[in-house]
Amino acid sequence: MQTALTAMLGIEHPIILAPMAGGPSTPALAAAVSTAGGLGMLGAAYLSPEALRREIAEVRRLTDRPFGVNLFVPEAPDVAPEAVARAQALLDPYRAELGLPPSPTVTRYGEAFDEQLAVVLEERVPVFSFTFGALPAGQIRALRDAGIRVVGTATTVAEGRALAEAGVDAVVAQGSEAGGHRGTFDADEAHMLRALVGTLALVPQMVDALRVPVIAAGGIMDGRGLVAALALGAGAAQMGTAFLACPECGANAAHKAAVLAATDESTVITRAFSGRPARGIANRLSEELRPHAAELPPFPALNALTRDIRQAAARQGRAEYLSLWAGQAAALATSRPAAEVVRDVLGQAERVRRGLAEM
């Protein structure tokens, strides 16, 4: 299946691997999806510039097909020392359970975006995608001038319009079903009540509002979802949870097991792990910290503060402290290799298209 977007990106099939920063993303997974004819993607937001350069080289060693890199547009919120102290106090009991020292000193909340972006430019990656806001038009122009296709992420039509005005080549319409962080620019509580729009409602409205291609994201797991996305007017589907339990995926074993055991009612939107709303499988940490959501420091501060807990929990295989990012159709995930997932999605999409034609 070819669309204007697959032609623009130089890919064979309208399937894009969702960026899954912080573990799940690996060069092997990105390369497998690209080799299968989709667009592989490195979720690189938490990588140092050096690590990002190494991962790009590794993808290139594994495939000669196009691929993408995703970064988070930097946020520099005011982080009140009292909010950090409060978060440490809330987190220390979990640290004790995991055998970790209390309240570690965190000197730095995230990687330097400008240095990460410089690597993307120098390496001339085929596709650059970004999340959490609109990149300035000047930076988008510099990327495009370097021959890089630029993709922004929107959860509302207004955000999509802002991205198109800034000059992106395509916009991801992230529906409320999507796993992981919400891309919502302004993620305060009041706005989040309105900015969780289901994929089936969001995509056609985005398509009508924008002149650039739209990529549907959220709840798409198989050939049915892919054809639905294309019917809604999307040029491709971005799929993350569908690849979460693949052997090439770097998600830890407890995370993969939770995805494979999920039902449609397993996930919630939580700020407990990173300070930014994200969809994951509900667990002890997401639910025990829910009443304290308003007191917690914002992203990326809280993300840095919970890192030692998440890393220890991954080592100890304790899912109750992990950010188990997953979308609302996680129950449809499989543990097959990524190339087989792509092949099965395409095969089912063919059957669905045939069925629709014969209805």
Add this chain to the structure above:
Amino acid sequence: MQTALTAMLGIEHPIILAPMAGGPSTPALAAAVSTAGGLGMLGAAYLSPEALRREIAEVRRLTDRPFGVNLFVPEAPDVAPEAVARAQALLDPYRAELGLPPSPTVTRYGEAFDEQLAVVLEERVPVFSFTFGALPAGQIRALRDAGIRVVGTATTVAEGRALAEAGVDAVVAQGSEAGGHRGTFDADEAHMLRALVGTLALVPQMVDALRVPVIAAGGIMDGRGLVAALALGAGAAQMGTAFLACPECGANAAHKAAVLAATDESTVITRAFSGRPARGIANRLSEELRPHAAELPPFPALNALTRDIRQAAARQGRAEYLSLWAGQAAALATSRPAAEVVRDVLGQAERVRRGLAEM
């Protein structure tokens, strides 16, 4: 387009009018959708048995095609007198603004379900649909024995399974995009965090879990949404907001104007009007009562308590006090007659199917 469900229901096209009780539903709208080849539906939950009988007769006068009647499965929650007093105190300032007397005595919270259901049985309506729970298997059997097709409403796979076990002929999978009341059986706060599943994620999971046909609901407004629903495995699409601004629809003028002015960010889930979570366009009442949600009495008590306010607001054209039920794709609504809406949806669906076949 024919599916197993359209054959079962004896309709030409896989389009079902969503029940929209409390004003929007009219015999004229139901008959118009049925005459156009879909399945018209009376949202009859708030009708007295006598009014229901009259409306069924009126539909039959206007069309000889199949149609449906929807009722709410009765809930008999404990309504604490203190919660009623608290609600009255919260509502009285709005009554004062509307020129209404304070704290009217409400002696009865809803219509008698058994009497409503008796009318459905006696009138042998072609299709009976229900919401807010699972009807007992014995009542479903009695309806089916009378030649009535029975359709339940589910917001999760577990609810869908319960309905199928109770013996329904088909299940509506109500995605989180849908306008109006959530059909969720247990609508407490903690469950609602997990039971708002997007249509695109919910439908395929429901289809995989059930052996009866699934009807997709939530966010479907045009031919793109209809084809997407069918691609996901649904046998038909249930559409409400798409018909809300039609001339045949009984929604008041302020409600129709709000729907036609909506964007993707206009709606919220609120308990403020009825005590049960429902999606509508955010307004003063939904937002000012949000902080008090936990104190408000449950459905149908609060619904009865806010009735005088909603009726006065409708008369005075004051949208800020109305329950402006609408789905997340309300921005795609038009004010054309229902027959034209059906015709346009089908025409666009044909173009979408052709486009998919040629991709």
